[in-house]
Amino acid sequence: xxxxxxxxxxxxxxxxxxxxxxxxxxxxxxxxxxxxxxxxxxxxxxxxxxxxxxxxxxxxxxxxxxxxxxxxxxxxxxxxxxxxxxxxxxxxxxxxxxxxxxxxxxxxxxxxxxxxxxxxxxxxxxxxxxxxxxxxxxxxxxxxxxxxxxxxxxxxxxxxxxxxxxxxxxxxxxxxxxxxxx
Amino acid sequence: xxxxxxxxxxxxxxxxxxxxxxxxxxxxxxxxxxxxxxxxxxxxxxxxxxxxxxxxxxxxxxxxxxxxxxxxxxxxxxxxxxxxxxxxxxxxxxxxxxxxxxxxxxxxxxxxxxxxxxxxxxxxxxxxxxxxxxxxxxxxxxxxxxxxxxxxxxxxxxxxxxxxxxxxxxxxxxxxxxxxxxxxxxxxxxxxxxxxxxxxxxxxxxxxxxxxxxxxxxxxxxxxxxxxxxxxxxxxxxxxxxxxxxxxxxxxxxxxx
Numbered sequence: 098x099x100x101x102x103x104x105x106x107x108x109x110x111x112x113x114x115x116x117x118x119x120x121x122x123x124x125x126x127x128x129x130x131x132x133x134x135x136x137x138x139x140x141x142x143x144x145x146x147x148x149x150x151x152x153x154x155x156x157x158x159x160x161x162x163x164x165x166x167x168x169x170x171x172x173x174x175x176x177x178x179x180x181x182x183x184x185x186x187x188x189x190x191x192x193x194x195x196x197x198x199x200x201x202x203x204x205x206x207x208x209x210x211x212x213x214x215x216x217x218x219x220x221x222x223x224x225x226x227x228x229x230x231x232x233x234x235x236x237x238x239x240x241x242x243x244x245x246x247x248x249x250x251x252x253x254x255x256x257x258x259x260x261x262x263x264x265x266x267x268x269x270x271x272x273x274x275x276x277x278x279x
Numbered sequence: 280x281x282x283x284x285x286x287x288x289x290x291x292x293x294x295x296x297x298x299x300x301x302x303x304x305x306x307x308x309x310x311x312x313x314x315x316x317x318x319x320x321x322x323x324x325x326x327x328x329x330x331x332x333x334x335x336x337x338x339x340x341x342x343x344x345x346x347x348x349x350x351x352x353x354x355x356x357x358x359x360x361x362x363x364x365x366x367x368x369x370x371x372x373x374x375x376x377x378x379x380x381x382x383x384x385x386x387x388x389x390x391x392x393x394x395x396x397x398x399x400x401x402x403x404x405x406x407x408x409x410x411x412x413x414x415x416x417x418x419x420x421x422x423x424x425x426x427x428x429x430x431x432x433x434x435x436x437x438x439x440x441x442x443x444x445x446x447x448x449x450x451x452x453x454x455x456x457x458x459x460x461x462x463x464x465x466x467x468x469x470x471x472x473x474x475x476x477x478x479x480x481x482x483x484x485x486x487x488x489x490x491x492x493x494x495x496x497x498x499x500x501x502x503x504x505x506x507x508x509x510x511x512x513x514x515x516x517x518x519x520x521x522x523x524x525x526x527x528x529x530x531x532x533x534x535x536x
Contacts (some may be wrong), residue, residue, distance in 0.1 A: 106350055109350055110350055114346070114347070114350070117338055117343060117346060118335075118338050121336060121337075121338035121339075121342065122335050122336050122338075125336040126336070131339070134336070135339065135342050138338075138342060138346070139342065139345055139346065139349070142346045142349055142350070143349060146349065146350060185336065187333065189336055189337060190333040190334065190335060190336060190337060191333060191335040191336070191337050192333055209331065210328055210331040210332045214328070214332065215332035215333055215334075218328060218329070218332050218334070219332070219334060222334070236294065237326065237329050238329075238334065238335060242296060243291070243294065243296045244497065247497050247498065248497075251498070252498060253408065253497055253498040253499060253516060254408060254497045254498075255408045258290050258291055258294075258296075261290060261294070262290045265290075265322060265325055268325055269321055269322075269325055272324075272325065272328065
């Protein structure tokens with residue numbers, strides 16, 4: 098039985114709006130600039146609302162992120178690859194929450210990171226090929242499992258892992274180049 | 280676990296995505312392997328940095344407002360408007376409740392079914408993926424069944440059929456012995472076009488259950504067959520129809536031996 102429009106919308110709001118921040122962060126990293134991210138997220142929510150009857154419950158965030166990812170790739174393929182990449186400044190970014198990220202307390206040192214280092218890290222991520230960038234964002238910032246990521250980007254789990262490995266190798270190389278002393 | 284194997288799995292270990300058995304094996308390896316420990320330390324440093332740096336973009340408040348406006352109107356209507364509509368909606372409550380209970384029960388049942396069937400396919404897909412990740416996907420590398428078959432029979436309590444499938448389209452690459460559901464099993468590895476196909480073969484009446492999921496698991500498809508007293512499960516990343524074709528050809532050849 099189809100839900101009444103009102104309860105359908107209530108469910109939509111309850112299930113998907115909480116993941117707006119994740120949706121935006123992914124769109125922002127994929128498009129690499131604010132105005133595209135804005136439009137991608139808006140369109141993604143419109144699509145999500147349209148397809149919501151097909152959502153069978155469960156992992157709402159993955160479901161939404163898959164839509165965001167597909168919307169972004171259509172969006173980005175429709176414009177010149179030179180569209181400007183803008184990693185943004187501090188004002189656009191959230192302060193890292195203590196205990197957030199893929200693994201809590203990964204490092205007790207929990208390095209304080211300088212603004213310069215943070216900026217070069219952002220730039221390095223922004224310069225990764227989009228296939229590497231998307232799996233990195235989904236894994237490190239969204240804490241999704243290989244299986245969930247594989248479903249979102251529609252590729253085998255082994256591919257998720259090898260792309261993650263490449264992304265991290267590249268970032269590691271950038272870090273070593275930045276700080277040869279450490 | 281040797282060094283090559285562990286390197287193929289370290290990334291997944293770092294991400295805590297390994298099954299318990301592999302985790303135990305890799306930790307045993309790590310205890311004695313400084314290069315692997317150093318590699319892991321580097322990954323952890325990177326993660327610590329990613330967590331310490333501000334890397335989450337803040338959703339602009341106007342965008343949040345737009346999205347709210349996109350979804351809210353239909354919800355807002357009854358609040359402003361006609362009481363009869365509200366009353367009508369409310370009168371449907373018992374029916375809606377019954378329906379949602381039913382939907383919930385069906386969902387639970389379907390979910391159960393899905394986990395059972397997925398569980399059945401997962402082990403095969405896992406073995407396939409690990410072999411493609413590993414730097415050493417085959418234990419015996421030969422397109423000659425006269426080499427592969429004795430190699431397998433020497434390591435297993437049975438001697439599985441090993442159809443050769445020579446030709447431009449299909450080719451026997453070799454075999455390995457896999458460990459699935461506490462049983463050692465022969466895995467024949469073929470090439471079909473550019474795809475790798477793993478065929479797991481074991482005696483018909485023995486564990487594990489050859490049931491496979493019909494839907495692809497993480498992009499991999501499964502198929503199964505029975506021939507000459509053996510179960511065979513096929514795993515590959517090719518299309519359903521290609522896999523069905525491959526299974527037919529393989530079964531035909533196996534039966535003609």
